[in-house]
Amino acid sequence: MTPPTHAATAPSPHTAAAPVSTQALTLLAGDRVLIDRADLRLDAGQVLSLTGGAGTGKTLLLRALAGLPLPGVTLAGQARTDGRRLLIAQGGRLAPQRPLALQAADVIGHHLGLDASAALRRMADALDRMGVPPAARRFDLPPERLPDSLRWAALFALGIAVGPAVLLADAPAAGLDPTVRLRLLHRLAEWARSSATALILAGRPEDGLDGPADARLCLHEGRVLPTPPIPDPLPAPDHAHHPAGAAVMTAHGLTMSFPMGTGPTGEARRLTAVHSLDLELVDGETLVLLGESGSGKAMLARALLHLPAPSTGRVVWMGRDLTKADDATLRRVRRDVQPLFPDPAGSLDPAMTVGAQLTAVLESLRPDIPADRRPQRVVETLRAVGLPTDTATRWPASLRPLEAARVGLARALMPDPRALVCDEPLATLSAEDRAEFWDDLLTARDRRHLSLILTTERAEEGLRHADRALVLLMGRVVERGSADDLLHHARHPYTQAMLSAARGDRPALEGDPPSALRQPDGCTLRQRCPKARSFCAQAVPTLEPVGPGHAVACHYWDTP
Amino acid sequence: MSAPPPLPTTTHHGKGAAGLALLVALALACTVAPLLNDGAGPLRADRDPVLTALTDGRGSLSFALLSGLLGAGLGVAWSGLAIALGDRAERRLMGAAARLVALPLALLVPLGVGLTGGGLPVLTALVALSAAPLVAGLAHQDLRALLRRDFLTAARAAGRSKGALLLHHLLPNAVRPLLAAGAIALPRALAVESLASLLGLGLPSSVGSWGGAVGVAARLGDGLALVPAALLLALSLWAFHAVADEALRLAAEGPHGGPSNGLPGGSAPDARP
Numbered sequence A: 001m002t003p004p005t006h007a008a009t010a011p012s013p014h015t016a017a018a019p020v021s022t023q024a025l026t027l028l029a030g031d032r033v034l035i036d037r038a039d040l041r042l043d044a045g046q047v048l049s050l051t052g053g054a055g056t057g058k059t060l061l062l063r064a065l066a067g068l069p070l071p072g073v074t075l076a077g078q079a080r081t082d083g084r085r086l087l088i089a090q091g092g093r094l095a096p097q098r099p100l101a102l103q104a105a106d107v108i109g110h111h112l113g114l115d116a117s118a119a120l121r122r123m124a125d126a127l128d129r130m131g132v133p134p135a136a137r138r139f140d141l142p143p144e145r146l147p148d149s150l151r152w153a154a155l156f157a158l159g160i161a162v163g164p165a166v167l168l169a170d171a172p173a174a175g176l177d178p179t180v181r182l183r184l185l186h187r188l189a190e191w192a193r194s195s196a197t198a199l200i201l202a203g204r205p206e207d208g209l210d211g212p213a214d215a216r217l218c219l220h221e222g223r224v225l226p227t228p229p230i231p232d233p234l235p236a237p238d239h240a241h242h243p244a245g246a247a248v249m250t251a252h253g254l255t256m257s258f259p260m261g262t263g264p265t266g267e268a269r270r271l272t273a274v275h276s277l278d279l280e281l282v283d284g285e286t287l288v289l290l291g292e293s294g295s296g297k298a299m300l301a302r303a304l305l306h307l308p309a310p311s312t313g314r315v316v317w318m319g320r321d322l323t324k325a326d327d328a329t330l331r332r333v334r335r336d337v338q339p340l341f342p343d344p345a346g347s348l349d350p351a352m353t354v355g356a357q358l359t360a361v362l363e364s365l366r367p368d369i370p371a372d373r374r375p376q377r378v379v380e381t382l383r384a385v386g387l388p389t390d391t392a393t394r395w396p397a398s399l400r401p402l403e404a405a406r407v408g409l410a411r412a413l414m415p416d417p418r419a420l421v422c423d424e425p426l427a428t429l430s431a432e433d434r435a436e437f438w439d440d441l442l443t444a445r446d447r448r449h450l451s452l453i454l455t456t457e458r459a460e461e462g463l464r465h466a467d468r469a470l471v472l473l474m475g476r477v478v479e480r481g482s483a484d485d486l487l488h489h490a491r492h493p494y495t496q497a498m499l500s501a502a503r504g505d506r507p508a509l510e511g512d513p514p515s516a517l518r519q520p521d522g523c524t525l526r527q528r529c530p531k532a533r534s535f536c537a538q539a540v541p542t543l544e545p546v547g548p549g550h551a552v553a554c555h556y557w558d559t560p
Numbered sequence B: 001m002s003a004p005p006p007l008p009t010t011t012h013h014g015k016g017a018a019g020l021a022l023l024v025a026l027a028l029a030c031t032v033a034p035l036l037n038d039g040a041g042p043l044r045a046d047r048d049p050v051l052t053a054l055t056d057g058r059g060s061l062s063f064a065l066l067s068g069l070l071g072a073g074l075g076v077a078w079s080g081l082a083i084a085l086g087d088r089a090e091r092r093l094m095g096a097a098a099r100l101v102a103l104p105l106a107l108l109v110p111l112g113v114g115l116t117g118g119g120l121p122v123l124t125a126l127v128a129l130s131a132a133p134l135v136a137g138l139a140h141q142d143l144r145a146l147l148r149r150d151f152l153t154a155a156r157a158a159g160r161s162k163g164a165l166l167l168h169h170l171l172p173n174a175v176r177p178l179l180a181a182g183a184i185a186l187p188r189a190l191a192v193e194s195l196a197s198l199l200g201l202g203l204p205s206s207v208g209s210w211g212g213a214v215g216v217a218a219r220l221g222d223g224l225a226l227v228p229a230a231l232l233l234a235l236s237l238w239a240f241h242a243v244a245d246e247a248l249r250l251a252a253e254g255p256h257g258g259p260s261n262g263l264p265g266g267s268a269p270d271a272r273p
């Protein structure tokens, strides 16, 4: 093994003692080298992103820097931190049921020796820095009753209030919507720079931590290496892929709503997840539905498959109206249109082998294929998605996430469909697995001339593989256009924010999305939108054309 | 296609296995206890407090099995009916189960026996009914979680008929959680019967019961007779609970090592009241 030359931080002119420095820091579990001779140096006010896939040792490295015990791990080399250090552990551990005010008073009091009221004043200042408006500060509530975004903001604010010299954050704001996550991370990074705190953000490569950072390192096979500049694992938009032709699927006035019990005056209440939406899928095209949680994209994807049927409106596949379809017609449509699920492993029956599940698809959707040819067909389809043929004999629980995703794809391809409706099919995959599965999906699309509908919250990734896109916000389309238009000329503030977040930049939206149960009047983005004016509260904006095939639902899309 | 490979082995079954082994040992001991007096001689167990307690165990264990299974069946049927009826009827039926679980049903059984005059069939029915709401609540939670699983949606997307969905997908996956929910009825039945017998309102003395033996011994101040019966009762309750816990854990693990509830790692909701 060659010795590492160095594990670099951002070039720094400082020569004074850095708040964080390690020399040949090595972590060993028995004979296994987890971290190999890491040299780190982080100056005051510097923000470092440390990325790596699951099990690469990020958490161990942070614990070593925080001086916490590492059970079963031997430490060699040197790890030195100067001044007060604070670790925000993975998952943001706050006692779930103890009111936030008491926890803030405990933590701040413990570190700074302040009484409860002084600690809470400090916490309020820190929440200001995190952009949490006074109305949203629920000191009296326990963290388990706070929305995730507010819980993370409170956790970062606790860190800010303590004011450490070194702040270590393990998987910070993981699981939040990209626009919310990037806003919080940028705010934390800005505070670190202004208060001369050395900040390390550690997480998976796909979590967008590189964006707010000044220096970027990644962990690869135990080595700490500089992150390649602007990693771009995705191919450029596929301009050779030009679908043209008739619409194969259309949806008109599609609405999904659910009973929510009765209101105070006895009236039946319903929660509407998708508002009277129209959609068209052209033969051979890839249509991406962009949206974050609560956008209704998953509901829409399922309604298109009648799983379940929409509350109102209709879906038409190749001239067949699914609303009026009998069982035989619906089965014929299912043969043509197959789904991919967000959790591929969970979409496989745990009590059946992979082969039995694939065969069952043929039995019901392709009765024209004789029973003795089914095993051969199963084997061919497994091979086509890059799986060995013995996968057919395996139980779903024994599959790795990428294998499960491929089995899901194989099952969808079994009846020889003409379209796939994919609901976040890569959501459970790591960065490397995502790249591989994109390949599988696009290869299947191109070889079989499939039309694709694909939902995702990753704007840039989705648009790079799409021909057209719909951007969804709280069950409504806010922008519609070609992938190229949306990538380069997005007009809606929400689309722009999603793209900023995908590129690691700070989204221009402030605050958190409203609850689906208490949507504001008028435009649902107005409480977060930098362009909002009083008229935005008065009328829900409707889609208006802004270019060929490009439409935006915003009253002020043309004002800067 | 070749045969499926061996199933992934499950680990850490120590407590459940110990409980099961203890139950089997107790059942065997209770069965042979009457024969242990000079080999095959007539029953003279009353001379030995341990043998007496073991002999009484026949009544307690077989009654717990009978009424527990009946209660488990009732509870599972209760939850199945609620789901089949759907919406408002489901809410009402399961609301009733939740309210009944909150009541001290164990105390209502001796009361019911006292009011009705008793008898084995009445006691069996009352004990089964006292266990059924708890089983119904657990089974309903499990069935609802199962019905939300994406593999059922995937099977519908694959054009499977309603019959095939039920037979090939729902039932095979429901067996484990329903058995686990039902298993909780056994310790409950044993505990409720023991309490009723302790108060003299349970199994008739001709059948024999640990609860009854403890009650009689306490009234007579016979510590020597009380200790073995109480100890065997406590051991049996522990063993039944250990087996029921293990069943819940295995159900959460799902068939072939897969999570039964769709959560990574098979974490099951803690459904115990």
Ligand code: SF4
Pocket: A493, A494, A523, A524, A525, A526, A527, A529, A530, A531, A532, A533, A536, A541, A553, A554, A555, A556, A557
């Ligand atoms: S309508 Fe108003 S609030 Fe909504 S996106 Fe446009 S400017 Fe913002």
